[in-house]
Amino acid sequence: MAMLKVVEIGDRVLSLAAKKVDEITPRHLKLVEDLIETMYGTPGSVGIAAPQVGVSESLFVLDVSGHKKTNICHGLIAMFNPEVVSASHPEVIREGCMSVPDLTGDVRRASHVVVAGIDISGNEIIIESDAFEARGLLHEIDHLFGKLFIDRIDGPHALFKRKRYL
Amino acid sequence: MSRFVLTAIGPDSYGIVARVTSALAELNCNLADSRMSNLSGHFAMILVIDGSVSLDEKAIYTAVQSRCSELSLLVDVKKIDVEVANDLDGERYVVSVYGTDRPGIVAGICDVLAVHHANIFDLATRAIETGSSWVYTMVLEVALKDLSHLDRLQAALVVRAAELGVTCSIRPSDSEEL
Numbered sequence: 001m002a003m004l005k006v007v008e009i010g011d012r013v014l015s016l017a018a019k020k021v022d023e024i025t026p027r028h029l030k031l032v033e034d035l036i037e038t039m040y041g042t043p044g045s046v047g048i049a050a051p052q053v054g055v056s057e058s059l060f061v062l063d064v065s066g067h068k069k070t071n072i073c074h075g076l077i078a079m080f081n082p083e084v085v086s087a088s089h090p091e092v093i094r095e096g097c098m099s100v101p102d103l104t105g106d107v108r109r110a111s112h113v114v115v116a117g118i119d120i121s122g123n124e125i126i127i128e129s130d131a132f133e134a135r136g137l138l139h140e141i142d143h144l145f146g147k148l149f150i151d152r153i154d155g156p157h158a159l160f161k162r163k164r165y166l
Numbered sequence: 167m168s169r170f171v172l173t174a175i176g177p178d179s180y181g182i183v184a185r186v187t188s189a190l191a192e193l194n195c196n197l198a199d200s201r202m203s204n205l206s207g208h209f210a211m212i213l214v215i216d217g218s219v220s221l222d223e224k225a226i227y228t229a230v231q232s233r234c235s236e237l238s239l240l241v242d243v244k245k246i247d248v249e250v251a252n253d254l255d256g257e258r259y260v261v262s263v264y265g266t267d268r269p270g271i272v273a274g275i276c277d278v279l280a281v282h283h284a285n286i287f288d289l290a291t292r293a294i295e296t297g298s299s300w301v302y303t304m305v306l307e308v309a310l311k312d313l314s315h316l317d318r319l320q321a322a323l324v325v326r327a328a329e330l331g332v333t334c335s336i337r338p339s340d341s342e343e344l
Contacts, residue, residue: 136344140344160341
């Protein structure tokens with residue numbers, strides 16, 4: 001396993017729609033391991049998508065266990081080719097992102113979601129979740145469609161400078 | 167590199183931002199930071215601009231005014247220091263204030279914030295007409311470096327708000343890493 005370098009806003013890979021993974025190979029499984037290490041090894045981070053380490057393929061990992069805003073929790077999730085099946089009950093929360101280290105922003109996202117994708121064994125999975133896990137799923141899936149939280153910001157005064165912590 | 171602050175304000179109309187920023191782009195200036203908003207029908211801009219060392223205040227002023235002559239803009243350009251501390255430290259809090267409009271609400275609340283070393287990052291006010299009276303609202307984002315001030319700050323805000331006849335609350339401005 002290895003900590004991977006996280007690319008930051010301005011890198012074109014963050015604006016690309018990630019390629020779907022047709023076949024999960026040992027390279028993909030290694031990438032999953034490295035993404036997990038990078039996520040757990042970055043203070044405060046609860047998820048990371050492959051484009052954030054420069055790989056434009058449809059894959060993310062997420063683990064919101066223990067977060068104060070978590071309700072439903074599936075523990076560690078690694079998902080290929082995720083799609084949002086349904087999303088409802090929007091709420092505004094201030095978000096940060098490893099790839100946008102100097103800013104936070106108020107972002108409106110659904111707090112109930114159903115997401116479908118493929119697990120590391122190649123099996124189709126459907127995850128229904130709410131609260132912070134729902135937000136994490138939507139944030140990571142956005143990365144796979146070339147979107148940052150800034151694309152969903154609640155208005156020009158909803159973007160905030162912060163100290164770079166990472 | 168030289169750094170300037172440009173302020174411009176005038177009756178709102180189409181194209182103010184486009185014209186001002188086009189003039190600056192032609193001077194090869196970068197907009198390092200900016201805030202722009204419609205304030206009671208006047209469009210107000212404050213821009214921090216970086217340009218070449220050969221650029222001066224007059225050149226920027228003249229370029230902007232020549233583009234915007236029919237817009238009745240009040241424009242001011244001043245050179246400022248490039249190297250100033252931009253302290254983003256501290257825990258962030260949002261302060262909300264509202265109540266019947268009267269002189270001194272902003273001054274009264276901000277005086278309390280200053281005394282307790284709450285650094286203001288952002289502040290916006292709105293006056294709203296409701297029936298026969300005006301309600302004043304103010305929302306601030308502040309940073310507190312020393313959280314031992316928080317309890318005293320909260321207590322002092324409650325007292326000052328009561329004196330001003332307004333409601334005031336302070337809450338953490340959480341952001342969630344994803």
